[in-house]
Amino acid sequence: MHRCTLGLALVTMTVAGITACGSPDSGSAAASSAEDGKATQVTVGVIPIVDVAPLYLGQKKGFFSSRGIDLKMVSAQGGAAIIPGVVSGQFQFGFSNTTSLMLAQTRGVPVKSVVNGAASNGKVGADVTAVLVEKDSPVKSARDLAGRTVAVNTLQNIGDTTVRESVRTDGGDPAEVKFVEIPFDQMPAALDGGRVDAAWMGEPAQTIAKGQGARVVASPFAETDPKLTVATYFTSTKIAQRNPALVKQFEEAMTESLEYASSHPDEARQILTTYTKIGSDVLTKLTLPNWPAQVDIASLEKLAELGEQDGIFSGKKPDIGALFS
Structure with missing residues (x-):
């Protein structure tokens, strides 16, 4: 993608x-x-x-x-x-x-x-974009992204803005999230290889990552506004x-x-x-x-x-x- x-x-x-x-x-x-x-x-x-x-x-x-x-x-x-x-x-x-x-x-x-x-389709856990982590990651929900490195496809845009909102609404500190820029199609490999703690992915990247065992911990679009x-x-x-x-x-x-x-x-x-x-x-x-x-x-x-x-x-x-x- x-x-x-x-x-x-x-x-x-x-x-x-x-x-x-x-x-x-x-x-x-x-x-x-x-x-x-x-x-x-x-x-x-x-x-x-x-x-x-x-x-x-x-x-x-x-x-x-x-x-x-x-x-x-x-x-x-x-x-x-x-x-x-x-x-x-x-x-x-x-x-x-x-x-x-x-x-x-x-x-x-x-x-x-x-x-x-x-x-957004409004479905938390099944939206068109999601933040995914490896299956054995200690990150269980959006608040746990504080202090972690999260991949987005472009810095200072809709990705990191909505991810911060997910962290905020889940009780975490969005200022403590570190974002790095990685193209969507490279995110599954970056996550699987441990280069990042989590990745905000669109499709088909998130489906590919799920196939590698990754799991969803946040649905930033739906959590920002279901519509x-x-x-x-x-x-x-x-x-x-x-x-x-x-x-x-x-x-x-x-x-x-x-x-x-x-x-x-x-x-x-x-x-x-x-x-x-x-x-x-x-x-x-x-x-x-x-x-x-x-x-x-x-x-x-x-x-x-x-x-x-x-x-x-x-x-x-x-x-x-x-x-x-």
């Missing part, structure tokens, strides 16, 4: 530097084919993970083509590539976790969330302002895709074989996220508060209303 969050590289980017990468007409280029009656070519920057299954399923079911959208997905390693790609016009839309989008907004990057992407909006699809403010019709078409198609995936989980699971290398032995055991059609604003406000508490927004508070509504 590739990294699914925006790294610290974004901090050094300026808005001028990002927008200079695109052509002056990048915000409206996708509109031309729609106006002449042809399908509109739309490129979406994604990470090849479980969370984006509804997008691929919706493409297969014709939810986008029926709205005049010729959809193309381009895989990237994470938000550090997708966010500037959307702002520059390389992609019309992108997929990113919500903390990364908040971080981008507070840095002056012109992005706008347009439709939900994925959410936590984890990720959304977004566009640039330029496209949102210049081509609202395209944004509406994408939103409608994506909403139908989310609803279909939610009611057809077996099809959503199977579509993973078309864009990932997940084996059949892992595929059937994967934990799926929830795919609600709407973002949960209350959960995002809590996530923003936790991010402020961690100091990841450099003193500037995210404008949740402007970004996600």
Whole structure:
């Protein structure tokens, strides 16, 4: 699995530097084919993970083509590539976790969330992400992570923020947790080899680790908020302002895709074989996220508060209303 969050590289980017990468007409280029009656070519920057299954399923079911959208997905390693790609016009839309989008907004990057992407399934012990330890570890619950080393895929982002909240709510001291950055796909080996005491894993890493005997001690997303909006699809403010019709078409198609995936989980699971290398032995055991059609604003406000508490927004508070509504 590739990294699914925006790294610290974004901090050094300026808005001028990002927008200079695109052509002056990048915000409206996708509109031309729609106006002449042809399908509109739309490129979406994604990470090849479980969370984006509804997008691929919706493409297969014709939810986008029926709205005049010729959809193309381009895989990237994470938000550090997708966010500037959307702002520059390389992609019309992108997929990113919500903390990364908040971080981008507070840095002056012109992005706008347009439709939900994925959410916690709310199941403690069986959520789409989890903190795992080796089976013989003395760590029994989140509070025991204090004083331990925990792997996350990106520092100062949604992973360590929600892990700290799990520790806090379980009565531990989150300030005593030491975080190290390790890509998701390397976490099972790092945990099994004793390089870290625990690891916050997404899928399929956590299923692989469980197969090696690891056990779950915390479910940070579900414990932060059982309805936590984890990720959304977004566009640039330029496209949102210049081509609202395209944004509406994408939103409608994506909403139908989310609803279909939610009611057809077996099809959503199977579509993973078309864009990932997940084996059949892992595929059937994967934990799926929830795919609600709407973002949960209350959960995002809590996530923003936790991010402020961690100091990841450099003193500037995210404008949740402007970004996600």
